[in-house]
Amino acid sequence: MQLVPTLIQALTAVDTAGSLSLRYQYGPIFAMLGFALVVAGAVFSLATFLGPKNPTPEKLIPYESGSPTTGAKHVRLSVKFYLTALLFVVFDIEAVFLYPWAALYQSLGWQGFVEMFVFLAALSIALIYCWKKGALEWET
Amino acid sequence: MSAVISSLAQVTPQIGNLVSAHPDRYFVLGLILISPLLGAIINGFFGKKIGREGVYITAVATVGMSFLFSLFAYFTLYKTAHAPVAEGAAHGPAQLSYVVWDWFRAPVGAGTVQLKLRYVLDELSGVMLLVVTGVGTLIHIYSTGYMSHDEGYARYFAYLNLFMFSMLNLILGDSMVLLFVGWEGVGLCSYLLIGFWFTNTQYATAGKKAFIVNRIGDVGVILGMTILAWKTGGFEFAKIRDALNVDGSNALTALNEKPEFNDVVAYFLSFGRTDSKVFEFWMKVIPEFSWGGAACFFLFVGCTGKSAQLPLYVWLPDAMAGPTPVSALIHAATMVTAGVYLLCRLSFVYVHFPTVMAIIAVIGALTALFAASIALVQNELKKVLAYSTVSQLGFMFAACGVGAFSAGLFHVYTHAMFKACLFLGAGAVMHACRDKQDLRDLGGLKQFTPHTFRTFLIATAAIIGTPFVTAGFYSKDEILFRALASQNANHAWVGKFVFAALVAGATMTAFYMCRLLFLTFWGEFKGWSLNKEDYPNYVEPSHDDHGHGHDDHGHGHGKPWDPPHENPPVMYIPLYVLAGMSVIAGFVGLPYLFTHKESVWGQWLIRSTEHTGKPITEWNLVMTEPRVHSAEITAMAAGFAAFAIGLGLAWWIYLSQKGEPARKLSSSMRPVYQLLVDKWRVDELYDFIIVRPLRFASEFAARVIDRWLIDGLVNLVGIIPRAFGALARKSQTGVVHTYGAVIALGLAGMFGWVVFLPTAAISARADGGERVTVEVHGGPNYAYAWDIDGDGEFPAEFGTETRQSGTCRKLESPDGRNVCRVSVRVRNAFGHISTISRVIELPASESGSR
Amino acid sequence: MKDLLLYLLPIVILFIGGFTLMLVDAFQKEEGGLAVPTAMLHFAAAAAALALWPYAGNAADLARAQVAFNGWLAFDRTTLFLDITIALGGGLTTLLAGSYLAEHKLERGEFYTLITFASAGCMMLAGATDLIMLFIGLETLSLGVYALTGFRRTSARSQEGALKYFLLGSFAAALLLYGSALLYGMTGHTDLAGIRDALGRAVEMPAIAGQEGAAQFVAVQQTVRDRVTILAMVLVVAGLAFKVGSVPFHMWTPDAYEGAPTPATAYMAVTVKAAAFGAMLRVLIGVFGDTSGPASLAGGWPGLLVWLAVLSMLIGNLVALAQSSVKRMLAYSSIAHGGYILAAFVVAPRAESLAGGGGSVGQSAAAAVLFYLLAYTVSNVGAFGALILAGSRGKEAVSYEDLAGLGKRHPAVALALSFFVLSLAGMPPTVGFFAKYNVIRSAIEAGYPWLALAVVINSAIGVYYYLRVMVKMYMHDPQPGAVRAEPMSSPGISLTLIATAGMVLALGMMPQRFYGYALEAVKLAAAPIAAAPADAPPANAN
DSSP states (O other), X not given: OOHHHHHHHHHHOOSSOOHHXXXXXXXXXXXXXHHHHHHHHHHXXXXXXXXXXXXXXXXXXXXXXXXXXXXXXXXXXXXXXXXXXXXXXXXXXXXXXXXXXXXXXXXHHHHHHHHHHHHXXXXXXXXXXXXXXXXXXXXX | OHHHHHHHHHHOHHHHHHHHTOXXXXXXXXXXXXXXXXXXXXXXXXXXXXXXXXXXXXXXXXXXXXXXXXXXXHHHHHHHHTSOOOTTOOOOOOEEEEEEEEEEEEEETTEEEEEEEEEEEEHHHHHHHHHHHHHHHHHHHHHHHHTTTOTTHHHHHHHHHHHHHHHHHHHHBSBHHHHHHHHHHHHHHHHHHHTSSTTSHHHHHXXXXXXXXXXXXXXXXXXXXXXXXXHHSOSBHHHHHHHHHSTTOHHHHHHHOOOTTHHHHHHHHTTTOTTSHHHHHHHHHGGGOOHHHHHHHHHHHHHHHHTTOTTSTTHHHHGGGSOHHHHHIIIIISGGGHHHHHHHHTHHHHTTOHHHHHHHHHHXXXXXXXXHHHHTTOOBHHHHHHHHHHHHHHHHHHHXXXXXXXXXXXXXXXXXXXXXXXXXXXXXXXXXXXXXXXXXXXXXXTTTOHHHHHHHHHHHHHHTTOTTTSXXXXXXXXXXXXXXXXXXXXXXHHHHHHHHHHHHHHHHHHXXXXXXXXXXXXXXXXXXXXXXXXXXXXXOOOTTOTTSTTSOOOOSOOOTTOOOOOOOHHHHHHHHHHHHHHHHGGGGGOOHHHHSSOOHHHHHTHHHHOOTTSGGGTHHHHOOHHHHHHHHHHHHHHHHHHHHHHHHHHIIIIIISTTHHHHHHHHHTHHHHHHHXXXXXXXXXXXXXXXXHHHHHHHHIIIIIIIIIIHHHHHHHHHHHHHHHHHHHHHOOOOHHHHHHHHHHHHHHHHHHHHHSOOOEEEEEEEETTEEEEEEEOOTTOEEEEEOSOSSOOOSSOBOOOEEEEEOOBOOOTTOOOEEEEEEEEEOTTSOEEEEEEEXXXXXXXXXXX | OHHHHHHTHHHHHHHHHXXXXXXXXXXXXXXXXXXXXXXXXXXXXXXXXHHHXXXXXXHHHHHHHHHHHTTXXXXXXXHHHHHHHHHHHHHHHHHHHHHHHHHTTOXXXXXXXXXXXXXXXXXXXXXXXXXXXXXXXXXXXXXHHXXXXXXXXXXXXXXXXXXXXXXXXXXXXXXXXXXXXXXXXXXSOOBHHHHHHHHHSOOOOGGGTTSTTHHHHHHHHHHHHHHXXXXXXXXXXXXXXXXXXXXXXXXXXXXXXXXXXXXXXXXXXXXXXXXXHHHHIXXXXXXXXXXXXXXXXXXXXXXXXXXXXXXXXXXXXXXXHTOSBHHHHHHHHHHHHHHHHHHHHHHXXXXXXXXXXXXXXXXXXXXXXXXXXXXXXXXXXXXXXXXXXXXXXXXXXXXXXXXXXXXXHOHHHHHHHHXXXXXXXXXXXXXXXXXXXHHHHHHHHTTOHHHHHHHHHHHHHHHHHHHHHHHHHHHOOOOTTOOOOOOOOOHHHHHHHHHHHHHHHHHHHSHXXXXXXXXXXXXXXXXXXXXXXXXXXXXXXX
C-alpha cells in the first residue's frame, strides 16, 4: 500500500524541504487514490465479514447452465478465430480513424482527401491480399 | 627528340603528363611496373596455353617495354632536372611520381600517417631503374636460349617477371612499407627460383636456406622500419628526409634519444658480471646507440641478409643452385644490391650515426676480404663467381660505410654489368660443356666458344680493375679513394682499415678471376682426356631426368664427351652488350684527378647521397685540393698494384707454370688450403652454434614443452570455452521468463548506475604555464565542486557551471613528466556524489623547471 | 506533398513496391520469382538515396524537407547513409533468400513483402526525429521481422524463436514507449529537437510566481523533471539496446537467429541493427549528447553504454567461442559486433577538435559507427551467404563439423567463406579491419584507452573462433559417415557473394574514401540535429 507514495517520495526528495510539492500539486490525486482504495476495500471487507457463509459442494462447482461441466479448462480454439479477429481490429481502427477525418474534412482539403485515400488504398490492398490468400474463407 | 616530345605534349593533356611531370600523375611509372606484372600473370596462368614461343615473347616483351618506359621516364627526369631555371635560383629536386591510390590516412600522435601506393622516380631510383630493367631485359633475352630445353619454361618466366615487378616495387616505392613489400617479393621470387628444379633435394634445400637466412634479416628490417617511423612520424622517405633536414628538428632529437635500457642490455650481454671488462666495453659501445642508431643498425642487419654480408652471407653461394641466368640477374646484378640501395636511400639518416657507419664499413671490408679468400681456391665456376659477388658487395658496403654512397652505387652499376656478363658467360660455358663447371675439367675453351671467351675476357678485365679502360677500375678506384679520404667522426681508424682491407681484397680478386679465366679458356680442354671413372663427381646425363638442369639439350648425338659448342646468338648478343657496358659504363664516373670537377655520376646523385656538414662526410669540407690529389694518387696506385700483382701472380702460376706452384703451395700448407676450400668452415660453425642447439631446443620443446606445457594449455583452452558453454547453457535456459527477468535485472542495474554512481565526461586543456581549463558534462540538474589546483580540497558549495579555469600545481611525477591533476566532485540529479579526476599534461617549455 | 514524396523517395519506393508485391503475390498462379524484383526494389531505394545525396548537402533542400516532414523525419546525409546501408543489406539478403527458399522448399511470396515493409520500417526508424515516428518505424520493422523469424512454419525451433522474439520485443517496445511517454510528460514534446530544447530550459511556473514557497516549488519541479528525464532516457536506451541485441537485452538473439531461415538471420543481423543504431545515434547524440547545453549526457549515458559495450563484447565473444553451430556462433558474434559499435557511441559526444580528421572527436566516432554498420553489412551478408551456399536441402551447413573438409569438396565456397570470416575478424586489407580500426582510434582519441584495449582484446578472442571456421574447412576431414554439408549450386548466391566480396575489398582498399562519406554524413547531420528551434518553428507545438 505504501509502495507508490514511497516511490514518489523517493523520486522527489531533495535537500530542501520537498514535501511542499506533494501537498501542493499531487495532493488531490493522492486523496482520490486513498479514497478509492478505502471505499473499494470497505465494500469487499464488509461483504466478507457481514455476509452469511454457508458453502455446499453444489455451490462451489462452476456454473454452466445447470448441466455438468466436461473437458479441460484450456480449450484450443481454431486459428481462424484469430485471423478474423485481427481483420476485425484492422477495419475497426480504420473506422475509428475515419470519424475524425470526416469531422475535419472541410478544413483538411484536398490534401486530407488524398492522404485518406492512400490509407484506404493500403487497407484495400491488404484486404484483397487476405481475400486472395483465403483468409476470409472459413471452410478450407 | 625533344621537339617531338613537346609537339606530342600539345596533342593531349594525357601525353602532356608524360613530359611535364605533373606531381603524382606521371603514369609512365605505373606502366613500368604493371608490364612485368602482366607478363607474370599471363605466363603464370596461361603459360601452357600460349606455348613456348608465346611465353618467350610475353616475357621479353613485357620486360623490354618496361625498359623502354624506364628509358623514357629517365630522360624525362633528366630533362626536369636540367630544365632552365631562373638566374640564381637553385634547382629543385628532380622527381617524378605517380600515386596509384591513396589507401588510408591515420592520425598518429601529432602527425598523420598516410598509406599511399605512391611511386617516385628520382636520381637514385632512376639509376637503379635503368640497371634493373636494362640488365633484366638482356637476361630475359638470354634466358630464352638458356631455357630452350627446359620443361618448366612458363613457370620460370612467370617467376622472373614477378621478380622484376617486385624489384621495381622495391626501387620505386616512396615509402618503407612499399620497399618492404618489394623486399619480401624479391626474396620470395629468389626462393622460388633457387629451388626451381625442386625435384632435386639439394637445390630445394638451398632455396630453403636462402629463405631462412633472409627471414633473420627481415626481422631487422621490420624493427628498423618501425623504430624509424615511430621516431620520425612517417614511412615515406621524403617525409623522413624533410623531418631531418630541419636544423635541430624534433625528428632528429627523437632519433638521437637514447633508449632507457642501455645498462640493462649491457648487463645481459656481459652475463650479469658488472665488474668485468666485458661490461665496461658494452657500456662504452651501447650508449652510442640511440634509437636512430638502433634503427640504422637493424636495417643494416636486414641488408646483410639480403646482400649477403658477414655473417649472413652463407645463403648466396648455395643459391647458385638455381638456373644461371637467375644467378646473374638476382644473385649478382639486382636483388643482392637492394641492401646497398636501401643504405643509399636512407643515407640522410645514416650520416647522423657514425658508429653504425663504422660498423657497416668494417663489415663490408671484412666481407670483401673474407669472401675473396674463399674464392681463391674454389673449383666450381659458379662458386667462384658467387664468392666474388659476396666480395664485391662487400666493396659496396664498405663504400657506403665510409660515406661514399655514390661510389657504392657506382660500383653497383658497374658490377651489375660485368658480373652479369660473367655469370651469363659461365652459363654459356656450362651450356656449351654439358653443365660441367669444375675448373679442373675445363680449359682451352677459347677456341670452341670464341664469343663467350671474348666477352668473358672483357668482363674479367673489368672486375679486376684493368686501369683506365674498364668500368671496374673507375668504380673501385672511387671506393678506395673515398675510403682513404674519409674521416669517421667517432672512429678515425675506419677509413685506413677499410682501405687496406679493400686493397688486399682487390689483389685477391685480380688473382682468382685471372685464375678462373686462365683455367677455363687457356690450356687444353680436359674433357676429352678424362675418363668417367677419373671424375667421380660427374653425373651421367640421363634422358629421363628432365628436371636436372641442362643435362639433356638433345643434340641427337648424345655422347657424353662431345666437343664444346658455341651458343646461339640470343645468348651471346646479350653478352656482347654487357661486355661493352663493362667498358664504357665507367666513363660517367671519371675521377676528380682527371677532370678537376665532380664526375657526371657524382653530380647526378649529389642530392641523394651527399649530405655535407654531417659528421660522416666532413672530408668534403676538410679536403683541400692537394690532399685530394695525394689521396687519389695513392688510391689509384694501390688499385693498380692490386691489379698488377694479382694478374701477374695468376699469369705466372697458371700460364707459365701450368698450376704447379699452386699444387705445391696447397700441399705444403695443407691446413690453410683445406680451411679455404671448406670456406672457413662457417657452415659447420653455424651448424655447431646455431643449428644444433636449435635442433636440441626443438627436440626438447617437442618432447617436454609440447607434451606437458602446450598440451596442458590446449586442454585448458578447451576447458575454458566448455566452461563458458556450460555457463551459457545455464543462462540461456530457453525459458522466456528468464529472458524477461534478465532484461528487468539489466534495466534495474542501469537505473542503479545512473542514480547511485554519478559520472560525467571530463575534458581538460592546458592553457600554457600551469593554467588549465576543465570542462565536465554530467547532465541536467548536476552540480560540481572543483579542485583545479590539485590540493585535494573541494569547496563545500556545488555550482552548476560546467567549465572552470585555474592554476594547476605540477605533480611530482617519477618519470619526469610535466603533469598535474584536476578533480571534480559531481553531484547528480539524485543527490549522490562521486569524484572524477583527470591528469593533464602541461606544456614542457613554459614551466621552466626542466 | 511533392517535397514529401521527393525527400522520402527511398521509403516511398519500398512502400509502393511492397504493395505491388502483395498484389502480385496474391494474383500470381505459382509461388516464387519475387526475389529478383524485391532485390531490385531495394537497390532502387539505395539508388534513390544515392541520388538524393547531393540534395542533402543543400541548405534550401534541407529546409524544405524539414517543412515537408513536419519534424517527423530527418532528411540529411546520416539518414541517406543509413538508407543505403539498409537497402543494400535488404537487397542482398533478398537475393540470398531467392535461392535459399527455393532450395529448402519454403518459397512463399510473403517473405518478400515482409522484408520490403521491414526495410521501409528500418528506414523510418533510422530517420525518425520524433518519438512517435520512431515507435512506428520500430513496430513496422519488428512485426515484419517477427514474421520472418517464424517463417519456417513447420519447424518448432523457428516458431519458438519467433514467439520469444515477439514476446520480449513487445516488452522492449513497451519500455521504449514508456520512456517516450515520460519524456513527453516532462517536456511536452515528442520531437527530439523540442525535447532537447525543453530540457535545456528551466522549468517555468509563472502562475504562482510571487507566492510563498514558489521558488522552492519550482526547484522541486525542476528536480522531478530532471530525475524523470534521466530514468526515461534509460528506458529509451534499453528499448533500443534490445533491438541491437546488446547485453543484457540479448537473450533472444541466439534463439531467433537460429530459428529463422538463414537469409532472415542475415537480415536481422545487419539491417535491423543498422536501423536501431541509427535511431540510437539520433536519440542519444541528438537529444542527450549536446555538450553545449545543460541537458548534455543526461546522467551519463556514455557511462551506461560503456558497460553495455564491454559486456556485449565479452559475453558475445566468449559464448560464441563455445558454440558448435556456425550459425549460432555468427549470432553471438553479432552481439559482440554490436558491442564494438557501442564502444564508438561512448565517445561520440566529444566536441573537442580532432587532429587530422577534419571533424571533432565525436563526429569521427559517429562516422566510425556508420562506417562499421556498412562494413558489417557487407561482410556479414557475405558470411551468411557463403554459409547458405555451403549447404543444400537436408544437408545444411550449420555446425563446424558440417564444414569439415569443405576446402577440398568445394574450394570456391570455402574461399568465399574464409574471406568474409577474415573480414569479420578484422584482418587487413578487408574492410573489417578498418571498421575496427576506426572504433579503436576514436576511443583512444577521446581518452578511453582501456575501452580501446577492450575492443582489441575482444577482437583477438574473435579471431580465434573465426579462424576455427577456416581450420575446419581446410585442415580437417569430415568424420566418416557423418552428415556433411553439400554445397548447392546457385548463380544468384554466387553473384551476391561476388558482389559482397567486391564491396568488402573495395571498402578495404579505399577505406579513406568511404570513411570520408560517413564523416560527411555525420557532419551534415549536425545541422538538423543541432538546429535550434529559434530559427525553425517547433514542429508540433501543442
